[in-house]
Amino acid sequence: MALKATGIIVEYNPFHNGHLYHAAQAKKRTEADIVIAVMSGNFLQRGEPAFIHKWARAEMALHNGVDLVFELPYAFATAHAPTFAEGAIRILDAARCSTFCFGSEDGDIAPFQRSLHLLQQSGGQYEQAVKDAVGRGLSYPKALNEAYLAVATTVPVDEPLADLSKPNNILGFHYMEAAQAIGSTMQAITIPRIIAQYHDDAIPGNQIASATGIRKAFFQSDGLQAVNAFIPETTRDILLDWQADQRQFGSWSTLYPYLRYTILREGPDQLKMIADITEGIENLFIRAATTHSTFEHFMEEVKSKRYTWTRIQRMLTHIFTGFTYSMRQLMPAPSYLRLLGMTAAGQRYLNETKKRMKLPLISKAAASTDPSLQMDIHASNMYALGIGNNQIGSDYDRHPIIIR
CATH class of the missing domain: 3.40.50.620 (HUPs)
Structure with a gap:
């Protein structure tokens, strides 16, 4: 067998x-x-x-x-x-x-299944609401949850939906969403x-x-x-x-000297080609790297309501490794x-x-x-x-x- x-x-x-x-x-x-x-x-x-x-x-x-x-x-x-x-x-x-x-x-697969079905029935309302919320300056996780709650209030639901404000629930939902999108026959368990x-x-x-x-x-x-x-x-x-x-x-405190060197060496024209770098944030990175000798102080300067700590760290990871938008398109x-x-x-x-x-x-x-x-x-x-x-x-x- x-x-x-x-x-x-x-x-x-x-x-x-x-x-x-x-x-x-x-x-x-x-x-x-x-x-x-x-x-x-x-x-x-x-x-x-x-x-x-x-x-x-x-x-x-x-x-x-x-x-x-x-x-x-x-x-x-x-x-x-x-x-x-x-x-x-x-x-x-x-x-x-x-x-x-x-x-x-949540620990129960049924709420995830109901949530996935709900968003599939939204006719694009959910996706548009996410885009609108990101456009207003919300972080992606907050935009996702706001859009999800907005859709959930428009459709009567008799049983609980997944709580998509929780980090593991969010990932689990995306796993199930991805499996459905690629037509996988794998069964989801939580x-x-x-x-x-x-x-x-x-x-x-x-x-x-x-x-x-x-x-x-x-x-x-x-x-x-x-x-x-x-x-x-x-x-x-x-x-x-x-x-x-x-x-x-491994930690950013350990890698920061190399990251700082890379930011200052590359300059704005090269940094804006790095994956996820948007809206001129490369200039803020350069100012912070010029001023701060520790990663903690660097992050204190660059963090904002618009960019989550995680989103900024992803940008810095790509700067450190040299991962560009054009490279991403190949994968x-x-x-x-x-x-x-x-x-x-x-x-x-x-x-x-x-x-x-x-x-x-x-x-x-x-x-x-x-x-x-x-x-x-x-x-x-x-x-x-x-x-x-x-x-x-x-x-x-x-x-x-x-x-x-």
Whole structure:
């Protein structure tokens, strides 16, 4: 009998006990044989450098319930929610997952299904309302929620809709929207996010904390002791190995000197060609980089009501990596499955399924000249330069991790 796969969309920044629960529940509730994770590379959806590189994070996952890890290409991993979701869903669909499972604040799939149906019946009213709200200066998340609420009030609904003011609900909705848009046959499943929400601090006495809270506790305490309770033993061991190699952990504070240099070197004519740069904000970036020697002070100057912290960080990520509007146009959809690692069960699934997969499987970076893959390699090199780990070019040498 063919192995059945369920898919999850992750960043693992770093892998923690909540992720362990998610992977186990995804497998249990879908009655799947294996779990496939599509994981962001070295730069993430909120416009941040990863805490540690993609290979270490993939290894954490493979020790803790995930059987295959595919990399979400840079162009989608660093995009706003709809594009991020579409890229990830296309990869899971191409890998022949029968289901996908996401964590949400609602924890029930029915409200998402009703919300998706409602917006489909709006006749374009929802899309236009989003555009109008963005035009008035609202951030995209606020514009989406305002438009959603406006449509919801015009149509009588007897049962609850999804709360699209919550970050995990928003992503989950976009996953389902993307699956429907591409005609995927994957069934959507959701599980409730437990104990810690997306931005919550790590609370002593709990065993689950958000990745944001874990990173905050780590950087404030400058050590793993503060976060040991929230992470599996294998995550701790990999982080200890990372420290032993005298590597820095990824953060904008670490990368800022390189970012500042790039902003000041490029100047306004070059910066305005960078993806997501709009409305002359490149001039504000140059003024702030000229004045401020720390990332925190730089951000204090450039943040505004019109631009969310996350949106600004995405712009800065693209400046740091040199990702332009014209480069983005070359990458309209994922064009390969980049394998980062597998378990023995994952390897069996690949052997059984790879001929039926909808995208080519890439296990060696040197085997392809795809522009999206070349961007992933470049982003990895820039990340390695920023954290000073002397692994520039290592994507060409790395083989998929195998955990038996």
